[in-house]
Amino acid sequence: MADDEGASPRELVVEACRRDQQHLIEQVLDSMSEKTNEEVAEFFNNVKDALGNYALHICAMYGSFDVMDALFDIQYFECDPVTRVDQDTPLHVAVRFANEKDPALGLEMIEMMCEAGCDPRVRNKHGQKPVDLVYGDHKDIKSALQKAEYILNENIQVNAEEDGDEGSASDSD
Numbered sequence: 001m002a003d004d005e006g007a008s009p010r011e012l013v014v015e016a017c018r019r020d021q022q023h024l025i026e027q028v029l030d031s032m033s034e035k036t037n038e039e040v041a042e043f044f045n046n047v048k049d050a051l052g053n054y055a056l057h058i059c060a061m062y063g064s065f066d067v068m069d070a071l072f073d074i075q076y077f078e079c080d081p082v083t084r085v086d087q088d089t090p091l092h093v094a095v096r097f098a099n100e101k102d103p104a105l106g107l108e109m110i111e112m113m114c115e116a117g118c119d120p121r122v123r124n125k126h127g128q129k130p131v132d133l134v135y136g137d138h139k140d141i142k143s144a145l146q147k148a149e150y151i152l153n154e155n156i157q158v159n160a161e162e163d164g165d166e167g168s169a170s171d172s173d
Helices: 009-019 022-031 037-045 057-061 063-071 090-100 101-117 139-154 158-163
Strands: none
Touching: 009 022, 009 057, 009 063, 009 139, 022 063, 022 139, 057 090, 057 101, 063 101, 090 101, 090 139
16 A cells, blocks of 8 residues: 555545544545535545445445444445445445454444444345344344344334433423
């Protein structure tokens, strides 16, 4: 990888996703301060590595939680791009990461992804949803994906109950 001075913005984003270096995302965002939100999102939505994996796929592959979180903060950022070969979403990749590398970090990523709008109902080219890829004793991962799918199917507003507590405080002191 070239040093920061010689690296393109795309290369910086790919490197940030591989190594969970959020400061590189911030550097690219700072360089785009004159762009509209749509232009910024278009750039990030089209960043791919040499194998055709989008930024979120790369984050999920390497367990780059902080960079993934930073990407979700970009307005109009695409949550469910699919890979060229298997048509996997980032959630498919995150499940594989959880199965093969780090179940706890994988679960944290999956929960964040579902909260950010990633759709656990999307099937890859093999007809598999992310939940279908969970194996072993990873019941918590399967449960998180099933819950997210249920919420989407039932069109439930998760934050409605959490945010609606403002007026329910007791009057007693």
